[in-house]
Amino acid sequence: MVEKHKPQVSVVWINKIAEVPQSEWDALALPLKTPFFEWDWLHNMESSGSATAKTGWLPNHLTVWRDGQLIAAAPMYLKGHSRGEFVFDHQWADLAYRLGIEYYPKLLGMSPVTPVTGYRFLIAPGEDEEEITGLMIHAIDEFCDRNQISCCNFLYVDPEWRSLMERLGYISWLHHSYIWQNKGFNTFDDYLAVFNANQRRNIKRERKAVAKAGIEVKALHGDEIAHALFPRMYQFYSDHCDRFGWWGSKYLTKRFFEQLYHNYRHRIVLVAAYEEGMDARHPVAMSFCVTKGDRLYGRYWGCNYDIDCLHFDACYYTPIEWGIAHEIQTFDPGAGGQHKKRRGFPATPNHSLHRFYHQRLSQILRPYLKEVNLMEQRQIEAINEGVPFKQTMPELKM
Numbered sequence: 001m002v003e004k005h006k007p008q009v010s011v012v013w014i015n016k017i018a019e020v021p022q023s024e025w026d027a028l029a030l031p032l033k034t035p036f037f038e039w040d041w042l043h044n045m046e047s048s049g050s051a052t053a054k055t056g057w058l059p060n061h062l063t064v065w066r067d068g069q070l071i072a073a074a075p076m077y078l079k080g081h082s083r084g085e086f087v088f089d090h091q092w093a094d095l096a097y098r099l100g101i102e103y104y105p106k107l108l109g110m111s112p113v114t115p116v117t118g119y120r121f122l123i124a125p126g127e128d129e130e131e132i133t134g135l136m137i138h139a140i141d142e143f144c145d146r147n148q149i150s151c152c153n154f155l156y157v158d159p160e161w162r163s164l165m166e167r168l169g170y171i172s173w174l175h176h177s178y179i180w181q182n183k184g185f186n187t188f189d190d191y192l193a194v195f196n197a198n199q200r201r202n203i204k205r206e207r208k209a210v211a212k213a214g215i216e217v218k219a220l221h222g223d224e225i226a227h228a229l230f231p232r233m234y235q236f237y238s239d240h241c242d243r244f245g246w247w248g249s250k251y252l253t254k255r256f257f258e259q260l261y262h263n264y265r266h267r268i269v270l271v272a273a274y275e276e277g278m279d280a281r282h283p284v285a286m287s288f289c290v291t292k293g294d295r296l297y298g299r300y301w302g303c304n305y306d307i308d309c310l311h312f313d314a315c316y317y318t319p320i321e322w323g324i325a326h327e328i329q330t331f332d333p334g335a336g337g338q339h340k341k342r343r344g345f346p347a348t349p350n351h352s353l354h355r356f357y358h359q360r361l362s363q364i365l366r367p368y369l370k371e372v373n374l375m376e377q378r379q380i381e382a383i384n385e386g387v388p389f390k391q392t393m394p395e396l397k398m
Contacts, residue, residue, distance in 0.1 A: 009071075011139045012063045017042045017075075020063060024070040027124065034118030035292035036111035037075055040263045048256035051112040055251070056080040060107065062136055072132045073122045074140075077112065078105045078149075084251050086115035086335045087155050087175060087352050092365065096150060101358050107144060109154040113251040115335045116297055117177065117350045119154055120161035130164060137168055144357045151361065154353040162351050170353040171366055174373040176380050178338075178345035180320060180331040188321045191344065199342060199388035206309035207317055210273075215284065217273045217313050219322040221291070222266045228281040229270055230261045236286050236302025267292060269322060271314045273303075287314040296323050298333035316343045338383065347383040 014020065022039040029038045036042075044050075051057035057077045064072035081104065082089055096103035110119055123132050140152055154165070162172060185191050192200050210217065220229070234257040241250035260268060267290050272283035285303035289296055301315050315333060323331050333340060341347065354369070356362035 007066050009135075010065050011135065012065060013143065014061050014063055015059050016046055017059065017061060018046070020061075020070060020073070025073060025122075028070065028073055028122035031125070032118065032120070032122070033293055033295060034111075034116060035267050035290055035297075036114050036116055036118065037122060041267075042075055042111070044256055044259045044264065045112050048253045048259055050252045050256045051077065056083065057112050058105075062139060064132060064136060071124045071127055072136060074109055074136060075111065075122075076107060076109045079108045080104050083249060084113040085110065085155060087153075087173070089153070092151075092361075095364065096358075096361060099360055101150060101361060102148070103150050105149065107140065107149050107152040109152075110156060114299075115156055115177070116332055117156045118158050119156050120158040133164060134168065141355075141357075150358050151354060151356045157351055157353055159351070162353060165353050170355050171369055172351045172353055172373070173369050174376040175350050175352065176347040176376065176383070177332060177335070177350050178340035179348040180323075180333070180343075180345045182324065182327075182329045182331075185324045188317075188324060191320055191324065194344065194389050196388050196390055203312075203317065203343070206312050209309040210307070210313045213307055213310075214276045215273050215307060215310060216276070217271060217310075217318045219269055219271050219318050221269045221322075221326075225261070225265055225268060225270050226281060227261050229272065229283075229286070230257045230265075232281070232283070233257055233270060233286050233288050233300070233302075237288070237300045238302075240300070240302035269296065269319065271318050271322075273307075273310055273314055285310055285314055287319070289319055291326075291328070294327060294329040296328045296331040298331070300334075312343065316340070316345075320344075341383060341387045344387070344389075346387050347380045349377075349380060 017025065017039060020039075025039040046052060046059055049055070051059065056079060060076050060078045062074040062076055063070060082093065085108070093103040121133055121136055123129050143149070144152055154170070157165070166172060183194060192203060195203070231254060234252075234254045237252065237257070238250055238254075269289040269291050271287040271289065273285040274280070274283050278284065285307065286301070287298060288300040289298050291297070296319060298315055298319060301311065303310060319331060319333070333345060354365070356365060
């Protein structure tokens with residue numbers, strides 16, 4: 001009788017994504033709807049010096065292998081602070097300090113400085129997701145216990161994955177983003193038609209103000225984007241961060257933006273604003289978006305000087321117009337800002353997931369989060385009462 005070979009499954013923690021062949025990582029990441037866990041994006045974060053131990057984002061990716069073949073992965077980081085997460089747990093850190101508990105470092109799962117819904121473990125098709133997820137959670141528990149890590153947090157998680165993780169003992173924290181949904185729009189006028197008359201006039205006035213200032217706004221995608229616009233986008237991003245201080249903290253390096261041209265411009269949409277007669281390499285303002293499939297994500301923006309209403313056009317209206325033309329179904333314009341609701345971005349729930357490894361922290365924060373989630377749900381409902389849509393939505397031609 002010939003003994004059958006028993007597949008060997010191993011769990012390996014790695015400190016840089018370059019240790020995994022790109023083809024194997026992307027075999028798991030490309031099927032996801034989000035672009036922010038693809039090898040090139042994460043590698044650019046690390047190799048550019050944007051997400052490193054020096055910046056407080058020590059890569060600590062969890063990988064699962066069977067007979068030398070990658071079958072699962074979790075992009076994760078050891079964090080020495082809470083900056084760049086946009087899920088504000090500073091009060092938890094303060095509580096831990098008062099209790100004599102070391103809150104940092106903590107273990108974090110998200111795409112660095114990218115507050116976009118879609119995080120989940122990357123698991124190969126055909127694998128038993130619940131079994132592999134359980135194996136990975138066990139590895140995380142052992143790692144955190146061995147290294148005295150106070151907590152493990154997954155931010156902006158995929159809604160379906162959240163249900164599985166809650167069954168495995170994680171507790172969720174409710175937040176909200178402002179998300180535009182394509183309601184069958186074929187034109188920008190279809191988008192305008194969902195608003196009440198007052199807000200329709202307001203949006204038209206804002207776009208006219210930009211045109212009256214002699215500004216032309218263009219959306220450029222992929223190979224339409226000149227190489228020179230990537231370092232230019234960094235300059236806009238850098239200047240905007242310097243101008244607005246801690247809220248616009250400068251997390252990304254110039255090298256990160258420059259590398260995108262070579263390996264990721266197929267995912268990039270740059271919205272560039274030009275004064276009449278201006279060289280195409282020197283726009284007066286730009287916004288930076290990422291796209292994949294039927295999704296669009298707004299990330300960064302900057303302008304040489306204040307131009308009335310240009311921010312609204314470059315960050316909302318022109319991306320929406322481009323999105324409608326390219327069959328985009330959802331547009332996440334970026335973190336913060338209740339002014340987004342007036343442009344058709346209702347408050348939309350998102351969740352983070354948490355496990356606390358110190359008993360006292362767990363005893364305090366688990367019931368606290370249940371109360372906070374109820375208050376957050378009420379806040380979402382209150383925000384959306386102020387969205388200036390028509391009482392009766394129009395029927396759109398399909």
